Structure formats: C-alpha cells, structure tokens
Amino acid sequence: MGVEAAGPLDEYGIPVIPAPVDVSQRKRQAIIDAALVEFLREGYSAASMDAITNRSGVSKATIYKHFGNKERLFLAVVGGILPQTYARLECGAAGVADAPDLRTALVDLAVDWAHILLRPDIMSLRRLVIGEIDRFPQLGQLWYRVTFDMYNAPLITAFGTLNERGELATPDPALAVQQFVAATVGVPQLVHTFRADAETTEDELRRIIGSGVDLVLARYAAKA
Amino acid sequence: MGVEAAGPLDEYGIPVIPAPVDVSQRKRQAIIDAALVEFLREGYSAASMDAITNRSGVSKATIYKHFGNKERLFLAVVGGILPQTYARLECGAAGVADAPDLRTALVDLAVDWAHILLRPDIMSLRRLVIGEIDRFPQLGQLWYRVTFDMYNAPLITAFGTLNERGELATPDPALAVQQFVAATVGVPQLVHTFRADAETTEDELRRIIGSGVDLVLARYAAKA
DNA sequence: GTCTATAAAGTGATAGAC
DNA sequence: GTCTATCACTTTATAGAC
Known part of the structure; x- marks a missing residue:
C-alpha cells in the first residue's frame, strides 16, 4: 500500500527522501486507503469519520479540508478504486x-x-x-x-x-x-x-x- | 398493508372489532411495516429507531420490548419478508x-x-x-x-x-x-x-x- | 405491555492557533 | 495545510410510572 521503491541512501545508509514529496498528496493517499478499509468493513453509514481519522494517522480537520464531507470522501474513494480495480x-x-x-x-x-x-x-x-x-x-x-x-x-x-x-x-x-x-x-x-x-x-x-x-x-x- | 377484511357491523353500521384482537400483535405488525420502509429507504445503519418509532405510531420502548435491539428487529423484518415475497x-x-x-x-x-x-x-x-x-x-x-x-x-x-x-x-x-x-x-x-x-x-x-x-x-x- | 423522559455515548463538522 | 479542542446534534437503549 504505502511502500516506496528503494531510494538513494546518504553516507550513513539512511534513505534520503528526495523532498517532502508533496506530503499533502501522501496524506491524501493515507486518507483514501484508510477510508476504503473502513467503508468496506462497516458500510457507508456505519463507517465513522473518527475511525477513518485514527486509521489514516492524520487529523480529522485535514480529511475535511481534502474532501469536504463524508459523502464526497465516499464517492472519491469508491469512484477512484473502481477503474483502478478493473x-x-x-x-x-x-x-x-x-x-x-x-x-x-x-x-x-x-x-x-x-x-x-x-x-x-x-x-x-x-x-x-x-x-x-x-x-x-x-x-x-x-x-x-x-x-x-x-x-x-x-x-x-x-x-x-x-x-x-x-x-x-x-x-x-x-x-x-x-x-x-x-x-x-x-x-x-x-x-x-x-x-x-x-x-x-x-x-x-x-x-x-x-x-x-x-x-x-x-x-x-x-x-x- | 394494514387493511382488514370487512367485519360485522353493529346496529349503527359501525364495524365491531371482535375483541381488542390482540392489540399487541397489531402493534407488532405496525412496527414491522414501519421498520421495513425505513430499512429500505435508509439502509440498516442509517435507519434510526426514532424514525421507525414515529412511523409505526408506537413508543420506542414497545419496539424494544418486542424485538430486543436493532439487529434483531432487522433480522426479523427482512427474514420475515423474504419467504413471504417469493x-x-x-x-x-x-x-x-x-x-x-x-x-x-x-x-x-x-x-x-x-x-x-x-x-x-x-x-x-x-x-x-x-x-x-x-x-x-x-x-x-x-x-x-x-x-x-x-x-x-x-x-x-x-x-x-x-x-x-x-x-x-x-x-x-x-x-x-x-x-x-x-x-x-x-x-x-x-x-x-x-x-x-x-x-x-x-x-x-x-x-x-x-x-x-x-x-x-x-x-x-x-x-x- | 405500553408509555414518557432521559441517560450515555458517538456523530459529522468546524473555529482558531500555528 | 495541519493540528487540537470542541460544538451541536443524533444515536441506541433503558428506568420507572401506569
């Protein structure tokens, strides 16, 4: 899911992440991954934004900044995974x-x-x-x-x-x-x-x- | 749905209901009818017991006396309607x-x-x-x-x-x-x-x- | 069995600091 | 963009009177 390809290492053998690599996009993906898991497990209504928040590791406000509300998050997640899956x-x-x-x-x-x-x-x-x-x-x-x-x-x-x-x-x-x-x-x-x-x-x-x-x-x- | 067959009438032409006709059974059916409508409209999780209460015309406590909890109500309603439907x-x-x-x-x-x-x-x-x-x-x-x-x-x-x-x-x-x-x-x-x-x-x-x-x-x- | 009233917890969403 | 803290509301479920 969130595993990158091996990148360059610094002189201590510690991986160098090329840049903050758009940390925002990274969080966005974490939200999507977490939301998909929760929606699949609980269904739309029973899935709580709290649970998605905890699983994604970001704050709830960040989720709302990215997706606006629960409906839009659901549509973005499921609508995004469909073509990808098939x-x-x-x-x-x-x-x-x-x-x-x-x-x-x-x-x-x-x-x-x-x-x-x-x-x-x-x-x-x-x-x-x-x-x-x-x-x-x-x-x-x-x-x-x-x-x-x-x-x-x-x-x-x-x-x-x-x-x-x-x-x-x-x-x-x-x-x-x-x-x-x-x-x-x-x-x-x-x-x-x-x-x-x-x-x-x-x-x-x-x-x-x-x-x-x-x-x-x-x-x-x-x-x- | 709740329409009875025409029963006997008294001397004023007003229908005589043979007895309280098990008013409890009547309410039970009202609950089932209301629950089915709500579950179909909202899905299981989003359907609220309040809405079912209002639609059925009985009190919420009565619903819980009859069915125990939401899950059992759902199973009773859907499980009951399936054979009946087919x-x-x-x-x-x-x-x-x-x-x-x-x-x-x-x-x-x-x-x-x-x-x-x-x-x-x-x-x-x-x-x-x-x-x-x-x-x-x-x-x-x-x-x-x-x-x-x-x-x-x-x-x-x-x-x-x-x-x-x-x-x-x-x-x-x-x-x-x-x-x-x-x-x-x-x-x-x-x-x-x-x-x-x-x-x-x-x-x-x-x-x-x-x-x-x-x-x-x-x-x-x-x-x- | 049935009601009114309410408890106890969780809900989606946001304000304001940084 | 992101966070912490919190709001206003709804949820399921239950006491206690009748």
Whole structure:
C-alpha cells in the first residue's frame, strides 16, 4: 500500500527522501486507503469519520479540508478504486477474434475474469456499491460503465468481427456477450454475492465456465 | 398493508372489532411495516429507531420490548419478508415438464419470474440484503435458500424428468437450471441491480428472455 | 405491555492557533 | 495545510410510572 521503491541512501545508509514529496498528496493517499478499509468493513453509514481519522494517522480537520464531507470522501474513494480495480484485463478480450481455437480462448478469458471478479475484496466492494445504490446512483452507473467498457465492449467487438467473418452467427453481438457473461462468470458470481464464505475450486470453476461457453457456442455456431 | 377484511357491523353500521384482537400483535405488525420502509429507504445503519418509532405510531420502548435491539428487529423484518415475497410462483415451474410446447412454457415462466424479480421494491430489498451480507451472513444464506427452494428446485426436478424422458439432454439438471436462470432473468436483473432507474419494456424483456431460452434449448436439445 | 423522559455515548463538522 | 479542542446534534437503549 504505502511502500516506496528503494531510494538513494546518504553516507550513513539512511534513505534520503528526495523532498517532502508533496506530503499533502501522501496524506491524501493515507486518507483514501484508510477510508476504503473502513467503508468496506462497516458500510457507508456505519463507517465513522473518527475511525477513518485514527486509521489514516492524520487529523480529522485535514480529511475535511481534502474532501469536504463524508459523502464526497465516499464517492472519491469508491469512484477512484473502481477503474483502478478493473483496469487489469482489457487486453484478453481483443485476442479472442484471432485465437486459433475459439472455445479455448473464451474459456481462458472467462476464467481470468472470474479470478478477478470472485476475489473476496472485489466481491465486498461490489456489495458495498450495490447496497448504496439507492443513495449514490452515480456509483451504480460508474460501476456499470467501467465494467462494460473493460469487459463487454472489447468482446462485443470481437463477436462482431467473428460474425462478419462467418465464424459465429451473432447478429446481435451485444446480447450474445451479455449472455456469455451471465452463463459463465455470472453463475459463480451469483453464489458468491450472497455467500461471502463460499469457495469455488479451480476445477469447479472451469467446469462451470466450460459448460457456459458450450452453451453460447451451441447457439451461435456458424451454420456452415 | 394494514387493511382488514370487512367485519360485522353493529346496529349503527359501525364495524365491531371482535375483541381488542390482540392489540399487541397489531402493534407488532405496525412496527414491522414501519421498520421495513425505513430499512429500505435508509439502509440498516442509517435507519434510526426514532424514525421507525414515529412511523409505526408506537413508543420506542414497545419496539424494544418486542424485538430486543436493532439487529434483531432487522433480522426479523427482512427474514420475515423474504419467504413471504417469493412465495408466489412455485407453481409455475412444476408444469414445465408436461407443457405441450417446452419453449413457450420456459419463456412464460421466465417472464413471470422477471416481473416479480424486477419490481423496484424487490430490487431494493435485494440491494439491502446484499449490502449487509458482510454483517448479516444469515440473510444471504436465507435469501439464497429461499430463492433456490422457490425457483430453482422445482425447475431442476422438471429438467430431470425431461432428461429421463429423453426430451432434453441435461445430465446435470442443477447446472442447466443455473444457466437457464442466468441467461434469462439474470441478464435484465444485472442491469437493474446497478441502475435503479432502469426500465425494461415488455417487448425488450420478452426478446431477451426468448433469446436466453433459445440458448439453453440449443445446447440441451435431445439429440434424437 | 405500553408509555414518557432521559441517560450515555458517538456523530459529522468546524473555529482558531500555528 | 495541519493540528487540537470542541460544538451541536443524533444515536441506541433503558428506568420507572401506569
């Protein structure tokens, strides 16, 4: 979290911090880190600014100078972590259209997604956002947009390409991708949403996702 | 909510309430109704016992006599409403195995489910439960069990029967039903989960669900 | 069982010194 | 920008009378 790369040392072997390195930015990050932990543990309302203050190590007034109030802090923290969290695997989907074996490529892609999406911290963040959507609709839209841009959009492009080439019969690639996501990662995700302690073994995961991919391919296989 | 069936009238046409009709039970129900409204609007933590007190019309001490504390009230209210909410359509799934046209039966079933599941109040309840799962894991398990018993279980039986008859090739009916649910109602449900203001037209709903049913049937059609 | 009144602790937010 | 100290208010929960 707050660990820097090794910097230069002075003649006594003590690290030289290049400058105060914008101590303000440093504190800002400490606040964000502390707030995220508290919001995830307690939820928005039950998380107290006192607890965030203690955990961050800065004073409460500093938090208010930086973020104004609790709502803005919440939006900044959660809104900031979302793109950062999902910015991991945009790459995978693009290669699907040119993969030597489509089924293998789709299975690998979905398994990669599932590994991220089912991580306990990601599931907690997801629950937090869902639980506050009636009070923070912006977060719902942001989450939807981020996950869509990161996951669905590149795959829609790929399905569209495969359709044009005649390798798939997906005249409505957007719907096909929604179904693909629902039938693969959506299945274990639903279980983990309601059971935080649920564990899905790697074998079980591959079985579910493999079957989901077969479902999609059986329907949209190009009729040669 | 609190409307009784018409009772007997006295000689002046004024309704005779048979007895104090357990005034305590009446107040208990008033508390539950008020608490549900507040919990749905504010979430668990932000909902105040004062607000529930005012809305219910009874005193705060009465609430504590009945439910002990806020946590128990929450569990009683949400845990009580869950089975009650979903006790609507167990019937539909049983008829699937003997329907004259399987596709039509599945589409109608899924559309019926979607009409319930996408209702704004049900979606809000679902978000409330999801948001509090890290603090009330019992609710997650209860929700999962209730929805499973009400929706999936009868359909698993039906898929099993169809498999034995050779009308479907579903050696793993449980997985097939999970995929059916995910590919039909799961698709619009995901959208509505993150966007409370989303609206899905009846036409759009039938198109999505129809396509989802085709997905399942294409994969599990009996290979004659 | 039900009420009024209140206790005891915690809440978000800010004033003013530095 | 950051801190200490504090405000004004709300919170859950409970005594004690009836």
